[in-house]
Amino acid sequence: MNLTATIAGFNFExxxxxxAGVMCQTAEELDSVLASAHTGAVVTKSATTNLRPGNPAPRYYELPNTLGTINSMGLPNEGFDYYMDYVTKKQSQKPIFFSIAGLSKQENLDMLHQLQDSEFSGLVELNLSCPNVPGKPQTAYDFEATQAILTEAFAFFKKPLGVKLPPYFDIVHFDDIANILNQFPLAFVNTINSIGNGLVIDDDTDTVVIKPKGGFGGIGGTLVKATALANVRALRLRLNPEIKIIGTGGVTSGRDVYDHILCGADLVEVGSQLAIEGVAVFERLERELADIITKKGYSSLAEFRGQLKVIA
Ligand code: DOR
Incomplete structure (x- = not known):
């Protein structure tokens, strides 16, 4: 059975x-994702120029019954140079995605310049969708700002570049963002980031469960699967075929991975369930996925990728 994928000439076994954000802040965590026999790549924690401690704790909470997670980490990361050091020294057979999340357009462009001028030979993911930095909006909800940063970035950036998007909830917004993204030679889009600014309440104490922003935080896990699939599907129907799609959100079973691919995902990322289960999750999910594919009589992902059926 062939469970491989390709983006921008990179092969994913x-x-x-x-x-991004889960199991990828330190070199040890990144190593553990790369060392799994069932991962095709790793993505680094979104970097800012300087090290950031992130928001005050508690800033991450798991809802009961693997319903999902809420986080307001606030981009804790070791700083751009740490990840640059990691990716340039790492001898990895697997492709590496270098994620960046500058707090301004200029910070993102500065990091992209450094990546362009470096020996880094992987893929870059520009995170335009972090919901958790107080006072900073999610850039990709501002279509003009998104167009502006991509215009400036592609004027000099020649390595494979993709964007991490927030979820959209309106058909007009799917149309609008796709029209912008289609103007650029993007290698991929990654959809979705967490659903921003949800609120979870503790039944016993009538209190929010995380401290930053009065309890507001990004929702992930099972709760977001339908939104994630809608975004993968809507963008696959609208984006140029050269722009590949990484499906993220609500993956807790092999069936969830299958559904992302059915909607058009080339690769699938696991966030909340990886945080809950650890790297062993990849072995379980791949086994469950392979079982479904076998039962359906397929032998590769390409046979059903994007082949979601609708009711006539
Ligand atoms: O849910 C998220 N949390 N998405 C991001 O892009 C950043 C992260 C954080 O560090 O808060």
Missing amino acids: HVMLNA
């Missing part, structure tokens, strides 16, 4: 990897 397995269809899954971590979602």
